[in-house]
Amino acid sequence: MRIYCPICGERDSSEFTYGGDATVHRPAMDETDVEAWCQYVYNRKNPRGPMLEYWHHTQGCRAWLVLERDTVTHKILSQPRLVGPWADQPASNPPTDGGSDTGSAERERVSEPVGAE
Amino acid sequence: MSGYRLSSGGSQIDRSRRVRFSFDGRDLGGFAGDTLASALLANEQTLFGRSFKYHRPRGVLSAGAEEPSALVTMRGGARVEPNTKATMVELYEGLEAASQNRWPSLRFDVLSVNSLFGNFLTAGFYYKTFMGPTRKSWMFYEHFIRRAAGLGAGGFEADPDRYEGLHAHCDVLVVGSGPTGLMAARAAAVSGARVILAEEMAQLGGMLPNESESLDGMGAGDWAKATVAELSTYENVTLMPRTTVYGYFDDNVMAAVERVADHVPVPAENTPRQRHWTIRAKQVVIASGAIERPVVFDGNDTPGVMLSDAVRSYALRFGVAAGRKVIVFTNNDRAYHTALRLADQGMTIRALVDARWAPPQELVEALAARDIEHFPGHVVVKAEGGKALEGVHIAPYDPHTKRLKGSPRWLTTDALAVSGGWSPAIHLASHASDRPEFREDIQAFVPGAPEQAWRAAGACNGDFGLAACLAAGAEAGAAAAGDVGFGATALPLPSVEGGEPDGSAMLPLWEVPAIKGRGKKFVDLQHDVTAEDVRLAQREGFQSVEHLKRYTTLGMAADQGKTSNINGLAIMAETRGATIPEVGTTRFRPPYNPVSLGAIAGREIGAHFRPVRLTPMHDWHVAQGADMLAAGAWLRPRVYRQPGESVTDAYIRETRAVRDSVGIVDVSTLGKIDVQGPDAAEFLNRVYSNGFAKLPVGKARYGLMLREDGIVYDDGTTWRLSETQYLMTTTTANAAGVLTHLEHLLSIVWPELRVQVTSVTEQWAGMAVSGPNARRTLEAAVDDMDLSNEALPFMGVRPGHLGSIPVLIARLSFSGELAYEVYAEANYGMPVWEKVLEAGKPYGIIAYGTEALGALRIEKGHVAGPELDGRTTAADLGLGGMASRKKHYIGSMMLDREGLTDPNRLKLVGLVSLSGESIRPGSQLVEGATVATSGPSLGHVSSTTYSPALEKQVALGLVEGGLERTGHRLYAIYPLKGHRVPVEIVEPVFFDKDGSRMHV
C-alpha cells in the first residue's frame, strides 16, 4: 500500500502509523457527560468498506493526514489531506497520478472534529 | 531399471560438458543444462524419496514447479536446504543432494510399515485417536509420530550466504515467458513501456521447446531463443530468469524471489544467493501457463507414474527417456502427440490407453504407423511395482456409468505417462481477484474478475492452443502498455505451422474405480491424502470445501495442491452429487512457491536488524569495561565491574558510593522534547495531570501524563526555559510514543494552540550527578554559576558553562540524594562528562549504571516502567495527589469510572524479604505457604533490588488493597522456578522518608 503525503509525495505505507477513526469527535474539555467521553474513548464502528481515518507520517514529515480507505480492498478512495494548523497549505508535492480530490461535503465532515473545542 | 539417456535430443543440455554430482552419497554424472531430476532419471534413479505420512516410495511426477513428490535435501552443513524440488534444481559440478524422510536408507525404510496400516491413518486419525479420554497418550506418542511424519530437516548452523532485498518499478510486468509471455513482453516493449519479464525457470521460453509446431519457419524452441535474443536488445526490457513471482499484494505490488546463485555450489564473491524483489508494476500480464493434472487410480503414486508432458519434456529438452517401455494414459488428444514425438525420438511406446472411445482417426492412424498398440475406451485401473513401476492393469471403461466394463488385463511398463487435462495456473491471479470461474469445456477454473491492474492471457486464462496463446499474449501486452499510456503498435503474429491439439477435447476423468476394494488412490501426493480420505470427510459432514481442505489437509502441503486441487474437488463433487462449480474452490494464497526465510529477511539480520542507539558517552563506558545492556534500541551501561566483582557486587558498591559521596550516571537516553510557542503553558497544562500553568521560568516540575482512559501513560520532568519554551523529558521507552501523542493532540484535537513540538533526544547529552558531594563536585567544574541552595534550589534550572561549554543544570533527584542533571549539546557530552569526573576526584566520584540507578530509585519508592505498566492509575501508584481535580486534562474525565475507583485495585506497596532471600520480579503475591494453601494471587512483584541502605532484599509490588495491608505477611512465589519468599508489606519509600537528603 502507498499513501500520498501532501508534503512528501507518495510514500510506502510502512512509513506511516495508523491513527484510527477520523470521524470521532473529542468532546469539549469541559464536557461533563461521562457517556460522551465513553463514546469518544471506547466506541468505534469498524466498518466494512469505506472509512475515514487518520494516518501519521511517522517516518517522514510527521504530519497527520486524513484519508478515506476501503477496509476490504485497502484502496485509498480520497486524496489524503493534512490536518492541523497546516491543513490549508498547498501541497508541496502534488500527486502525479491516482487519487482524486474529494468533494466539499466530505471536506466539511473531516474539518469538523479538527476544529471541535 | 527404467530411465536412460537417449542417444540424441535434449535442446537444453550440452552433451560436451559433463557434470559430476552425488545423490545419497552415490557419485553420478549428468550434463550441463540438466536438472537434478533429469540427471537422476538418466542414471536410472526412479525412487526419489519417501512420502510424508505412509513413507511410501515416490518418484518424480513432473518436470517443473508443480512437483509434489521429488523433494530432496540440497547441500549440507550450514548451507543445507531441505524440501527442494529436484525438478527445479539446476545441475552443477559437485552438487550434493540427499533423499528425505527415510531411515536408515531410501531403499529400505523401517517406517514404511506405516503404509501397511494405511487404512488406519485416514483423515482425522490423530484427532479421533488422541482427543477425549485418550488425550494423555498423545503426550507419549507425539514425539514418535512427529518423527515419523514429515519431510526434510533443516540445519542448526547460521546460513553463511547473503540475501538481498531490492525494489523494481516498471510499466508492465509480464509473469511467465512461454509463448504468451514472450509475445506480451514484445508487444509492450515495442510500445516503449518499461517491461520486466519474470520467468521461474532458468531458460526463458516456457513450454515452447516441447511444442511440435514451427513458428515463422523455425522450431518453436528456436523461435523462443530468437525472441528472447530480440527482447534482450531492448533498453526498456529487463529479463529476469530464475525469478518466481510468488505473491500479488495491494497497490499492484508483486513479491518475487530471484535465485541468483542456487545453481552454483557457493555464491561468487559479492553475490547473494537469492534476491527478494518488490516490484511495483503499473500493469501486469499474468502468463503463468497451465499445469497438467494426473488421474487418480489405484497405485498412482508408484515411482514411474509421471505426467505426460513431463515425460515429453525429459525426452525433448534433456534427452532422457523416462523408461524403456512407456505407456501413455490420457483423456485428451495432446498426449497422442507426446506418444508420437517420443516414438520418433527412439523411445519404445508400449501402448496408448485412452479413456475416450472415439479419438480422432488421424491420431489413431499415426499410432498404427509407429506400431503403438492403442486401447481406446480403456483406463489404467492399477499400477504395480512398489519402488519402481513394473506394469499396469487396464480395463474397458464406461464414461457414463463411470464403471469398468470388462475384466482387466496386464501390461508391463516401467513408465506411465498420464494426462488428465490441464488446469490454468491461476494462483497468482487469485491473490488479486474475485472467485475463480469454472469452465466446462476445459473442466478447470480460470481467473476471476481482477481486483487490481492485471490481465491474464494464454493457457493461464484457459486458451491452450499455441496460436491462441501467441495472439492473446500480443493483445494483452499491447493493452497493458496502452493502459499505462503507451500507444499500441500492431505486432505481427508469427506464422504457426503444424499445429497440435490443445488438449481441450477431453473427457472429464478424475478417478478410476479400483478393481476390487478401495485401492490406494492418492489425490495429494505431498500430503498423502487419498480419494477415500475425501469421501470419509464428506461422510463425516465436512461439506464445505474449506472444511474438507483443513480436515484432510488436501492441498495444504508446500505445493498448495498444484496437481491435486481439481481432482480433490471433482471427487468431492461426485460424492456430494454436486457439480464442481457448486463445490467451489479454495482461494490460493501467497506464496505461489515456498520462499526461504533468508530471502524475506534480506540484510535485516544480526546487527542490521535494527539500528543501535549509542549515547555520546558510549565509548567511555565501553573503555571502562561496563557491561552494556540493551534498553530498547539503546545500549546502556548496566554496571562498571571491577576485577573480581559480580554484577551484584558492582551495583551494591556503586549504590553505596552515591549514598556516601557522589556518582555520575549517563541519562542521555531519556526522551527529550522541545515544546515551544505562546500556548505552550496551556498545552502542557492539558497534557499533564498535575498543574503546569504556573510553573515559573527557571523551574522544573515532575509531570504525570495520563491516557484518555485515565490510566498513567508516562512521567518525567519538564523544565521551563523561557516564557514560551520548555524542555520536556520522557521515559526512555516512551520517547517516540509521547512525541506522536503530542503531535496528534496539536494536529487533530487542539489545532488552535500555537505550539510546536520537536524531538531533541539526540541533540542533548544528559548526566545525573548524585550524592552528598554532588554540589561540591559541580562547583569545582562550573565556572559561572552559583550552585548554593539559595541560588539553585530544589527543582531549579539554570544555564551555565563548564569552561567554554554551555550547559543546562537542573537540580533534580531520582536517587533521593542531593543531585543535579547536567545537559550539554550532544557533541560536548564527553568533555562535560570528563570534566565532572575530574572535579569529583577528591570525593572519589564513580560512574554508576542502570542497576544502581534502579536500586537507588527502588529504595526511594519511585515508580518506573515496571509500575507504569498500562494498567495502573495515579492513585494506584500513590500519586493520586498529582491527578488534579481543579482542571481539565487528558484522562481527567475517566478517573471516576467504577473500575478505577474499586477499593480492591492493585496498589503500590513496598516489600521486604523476611528470609533474606532475593525476591524475583514477576513473582505472584499469595497468602499461603504451600501450593495447596496459597489461595488466589493478591498481586505481583514489579521491581526488586538489594538495598544497601537497609541491608535487606526489598521490592516494589502491586497488591490488592495496597497499604491497607501494611504489616501483613505474604509469600512472593515464582512457581516456574520453585521460588517462595516470605515478605512483609511496608511503605514503598524505604529510605529517607522525609526527603531531607535531597533538600540540603
Ligand SMILES: [Zn+2]
Ligand atoms: Zn510526509
